[in-house]
Amino acid sequence: IFSLEEVSLHQQDIEKIQHLDKWCRELKILYLQNNLISRMENLGRLKKLEYLNLALNNIEVIENLEGCESLQKLDLTVNFIGRLSSVESLRHNVHLRELFLVGNPCSDYDGYRSYVVATLVQLQCLDGNEISRSERIRACQCLEEVRRRVMEQEEQQVWRREKEKRGDTGDSPKMTSTEEQQEEQEFWNTPCSFTPESRLEAHRHLEEKRRAMEKSKEKKPKPQRTLITEDGRVLNVNEAKLEFSLTEDEDNNQLLLDLTVYRHMDTSLLDVDIQPTYTRVSVKGKVFQLVLPVEVKPDSSVAQRSQTTGHLLLTMPRRLDVDPSRRPTLDLGSIVQRREVKDGRLEASQSSAPPAACRGGLSEAFVDDPEVPPLV
Template identity: 45%
Template sequence: MVKITLELIRKRSEHNEGEISTLEEIALHQENIDKIQLIDRHCRYLKILLLQNNLISRIENLSMLKRLEYLNLALNNIEVIENLEGLESLKKLDLTVNFIGNLQSVKNLRWNENLEQLILMGNPCADYEYYRQYIVATLPQLRELDMQEIERSERIKALQIYARARDDVIESYQRYEKTRIIERTRRNAALEMTEIKTNTIEEEQENKKNEAENANTEQDDEAENERFWKQPSYHTPEDRIAIAERSLKKQEMRNHSSDKRDNRPKRVLKLFAPNGRAYNINQAKVSFKLNDEDDPDFVVLEVPVYRHLDTSYVDVDVNPTYVRVTIKGKILQLTLPCEVSVERSNVRRNTTTGNLVVSMARLIPCTTIVKKDESVKKKESKRETKILTVRPPVISRRALLEIGPSSDIHDFLMVTKDSAKQAQTDEKNLATEKKNLENFEDNPDVPPLE
């Protein structure tokens, strides 16, 4: 089980910069603590103490916490309310889901005059018939019990039946004590069987020496764990302790196996080929940009690193044929396209982005790279002017809408008319058109028809 130590208290007091003497609040929950100690000696200014979900079986070593106002001991193995007389400022006490069967022990809270809230839900005593009436009559300073306000009329009724409630509490506790005796006997028998099996396994382990036998031992341990987790468990302090011990043992085995894996020889990272050529390695898995085309005098490597990463975690090693950047122990190594001068190379970080910029001077300037003239760039940047020819809109000829039937429709009523009369009318029409043409005079002022 876990013991309360100064290191644990200091670890849980990070909000107070690790200072214990002036600590006013501390949470030590879910730590498998089985005993309260050291807190009252080193943390006398505590106002809030959280010890829920542990394996504490007794309330002790808290009498010096004169300023403590809230004590949480829920989900523990406490069976008796005791040793709280010295908590003069205690206002709230949480004992949810413990194993308190002796309800008469609440009398020990009469000395806590400032106690206003008490929570006992989930305890065996909460199933007693006169559980609430007995507590209300016993502790006149209480205002809330199990998060329910105590009214004045309820207190008067509880005082009237106090004698009956007290007798019922005593009888109920006697019945519960018989049940606890049976549970302890059953647990002791199970422990004896476990000890016998453990002794036989230890004797077998002493006789086994080779690896195969060790493998069989591990299988036996797994079988024992499987048997333990499949057997029925009961809501008792002994079973809670056994489950916690088994869980801790399993965790230790996991840590031991992980330590064995960690002790295995790790793969050595190869940085160079047998012929001395540097490998390209990106162990850091970072993106990078190696620019050797824009500048004839320098090869520039830009590596984006975390903006707020301290420079002490970054190391750069420039060599004539390769460059190596180490970021928090992870290596980025690149071969260079040409030889560079180590003395004339420089390293800096971009103040805006935090990127690492490595400028490596070439030993022999590259003549194939020609710097672009700024005037040419300006001319290229200018947009070419385009001449747009605007043409007038094309006006289409007007089309007259035809009203009535079209001329190509045959009039079948004309079939019954006399053809001779029709011929005479046609001749008359032609004669009139000829006369009109003979009498026509051309006026030059009138424009021609389109």
């Protein structure tokens, strides 16, 4: 951007010139026509600028161009320049050859052309008409008289502009739809003076209508779909509206879910989640959820995609029930009834004496106390 020599920013609803003098020092051609610019500012550092187009804006005074040393052509067509005396600031632009002021209030002044021709001696063409040598001589001869007439008309124009500014009204209160329609018709059908304020008002009016239309077209966010109810019940959902088939493979004791996924869709856009009682597949953010008729093993399940049709096949082994015959049973006959305890003391068990092999392993100091219960 720092090396740009030509920039076109026309019809961008720009209200203020900014940053160009810092970012585009090499500019030679600058188009800023048909915007809402009210002041000529931040252009003084563009030393290489040769052509500046500010037609169809809201400029009222010619100013701040003294630093544009290379300026050769300046277009200010259809603006609101009433201070014709401000053209004297262009005397410093010694290379200025063409100037366009047609369509401005000052172009209707009596003596307008003579004043500009005599003031800017370096000018060669004004409003597309070449300046002859004889015309310049005549303009210089009557410059004082022409300047006096121009100043009088300029004061009247300034007074009218002040009156127009004081006549501006504030924002209107809120209205109903019917009142808005009536206001809309009155806004466009009521004649008004062509001023910078009227241009801004029309622009802001259109901008408000555009924003209101965009806001009305905005899609309201859809409520999030319920996949599992509050009581834990899983719902069947098919947001993607995909065809599917669920079959049972009795030979291999498994469930097969064939989901008709879009053939050319990338596999990275799929997300598969298999739970014991249901399966969930996300297809480009749209959920497909199906409740399974039997429990399956999520850890042993497999998801495969066909390279020819693009279908997604989920293979889910069924969870097998435990064989009741293999379950350990409780032998009721081996249960021994517990003896009752008398006086809080345990009765000694009348167990037989230990075998000789066991007694042989005891020390001689061992005393067999019959009141001590045997260790189990």
